[in-house]
Amino acid sequence: MIDVFQSLARRSLFMFDPEAAHGLSIKGLKTGLVPSCAAPADPRLAQTVAGLTFANPIGMAAGYDKNADVPEALLRLGFGFTEIGTVTPKAQAGNDKPRIFRLVEDDAVINRLGFNNEGHQAALQRLRTCSRSAMIGVNIGANKDSADRIADYVAGIRTFYDVARYFTANISSPNTPGLRDLQARESLSALLSAVLAARDEEAAKVGVRVPVFLKIAPDLTEEGMDDIAAEALSHNLDGLIVSNTTLSRDGLKDQRQAKENGGLSGKPLFEKSTIVLAKMRKRVGPDLPIIGVGGVSSAETAAEKIRAGANLVQLYSCMVYEGPSLASRIVRGLSQLCDRERLGSIADIRGSRTDYWADRNV
Numbered sequence: 001m002i003d004v005f006q007s008l009a010r011r012s013l014f015m016f017d018p019e020a021a022h023g024l025s026i027k028g029l030k031t032g033l034v035p036s037c038a039a040p041a042d043p044r045l046a047q048t049v050a051g052l053t054f055a056n057p058i059g060m061a062a063g064y065d066k067n068a069d070v071p072e073a074l075l076r077l078g079f080g081f082t083e084i085g086t087v088t089p090k091a092q093a094g095n096d097k098p099r100i101f102r103l104v105e106d107d108a109v110i111n112r113l114g115f116n117n118e119g120h121q122a123a124l125q126r127l128r129t130c131s132r133s134a135m136i137g138v139n140i141g142a143n144k145d146s147a148d149r150i151a152d153y154v155a156g157i158r159t160f161y162d163v164a165r166y167f168t169a170n171i172s173s174p175n176t177p178g179l180r181d182l183q184a185r186e187s188l189s190a191l192l193s194a195v196l197a198a199r200d201e202e203a204a205k206v207g208v209r210v211p212v213f214l215k216i217a218p219d220l221t222e223e224g225m226d227d228i229a230a231e232a233l234s235h236n237l238d239g240l241i242v243s244n245t246t247l248s249r250d251g252l253k254d255q256r257q258a259k260e261n262g263g264l265s266g267k268p269l270f271e272k273s274t275i276v277l278a279k280m281r282k283r284v285g286p287d288l289p290i291i292g293v294g295g296v297s298s299a300e301t302a303a304e305k306i307r308a309g310a311n312l313v314q315l316y317s318c319m320v321y322e323g324p325s326l327a328s329r330i331v332r333g334l335s336q337l338c339d340r341e342r343l344g345s346i347a348d349i350r351g352s353r354t355d356y357w358a359d360r361n362v
Helices: 002-013 018-031 071-075 120-127 149-160 179-183 185-206 222-234 267-284 299-308 317-322 326-341 354-358
Strands: 047-049 052-054 058-060 081-087 100-103 108-111 136-140 166-170 212-216 239-242 263-266 290-293 312-315
Touching: 002 018, 018 071, 018 100, 058 326, 071 081, 071 136, 081 120, 081 166, 108 267, 108 317, 120 136, 120 149, 136 149, 149 166, 149 185, 166 185, 179 185, 179 222, 185 212, 185 222, 212 222, 222 267, 239 267, 263 267, 263 317, 267 290, 267 299, 267 354, 290 299, 299 312, 299 326, 299 354, 312 317, 312 326, 317 326
Parallel strands: 058 081, 058 312, 081 136, 136 166, 166 212, 212 239, 239 290, 290 312
Antiparallel strands: 047 052, 100 108, 108 263
């Protein structure tokens, strides 16, 4: 019945432009039109990462629920965690429309949204109505016209400290001019110093240390990866999210839509993002948590992210094509993998193919 619902829903939503369809899907979750479909709890899938316990390793990536409209509804779809945002201190409209493009032949999406969101205070008020036990992360960014982008990230830490289970500093969107410059070593060092100092000050006030992750791009040189790994380790960062969307258009079937500016996500991102994930795992060692994201469309692709070195996995764009039950289907598939391979924990496969992926060229 759920498969029939999803087929009809996809056909209906694809009649609308992508941004309108996204808005309708948010409304569907808000109203309960999209049914809950969480898989049964499986202790073999539970993971403790950065001091937090996740019911399963599959999360909703930032970008879908920008304004914290439906985080708990997403968790009821089977996600083990969800990440709202990217949210900036001030509300901003983002880039001109149209700014989202479906590449249906490729199961891909190009977006150049530009951190469109309603700002800190609107998201904060919604998050305050959520259960404190809900595993909701907050993805923070900088306003396009900010005079001090580092200060915007610090403001995000301070604003959401009492409602975020973890933070993600997003410095890797290609749609805010100059934002990826924060990945350069000197700039990154200044950002991490300021953000983690703010986190430590807030932790001292309330007695709770909220983890901070850094989300990086897949379009990095080997030297860029070296620099990010060195700064992450020297600053005792809590983890990395690998990766954001790509500017690459390699191998796409839809060459018309491929000409659109913006970041590419979906199935074509899987290989590139998994290679970068493994290369970063080799650089940071076995202990620093990594969340793998990019092109996850099935239990097998989720498992491959874990084999490449991920502790947790996120998805978003593939749900556009696979439907709202995707997370639940992946979770069930991971349980079946544990049955087949007689695993005590899904973590038992972590890193088993890091070398394979890390040895490949991006």
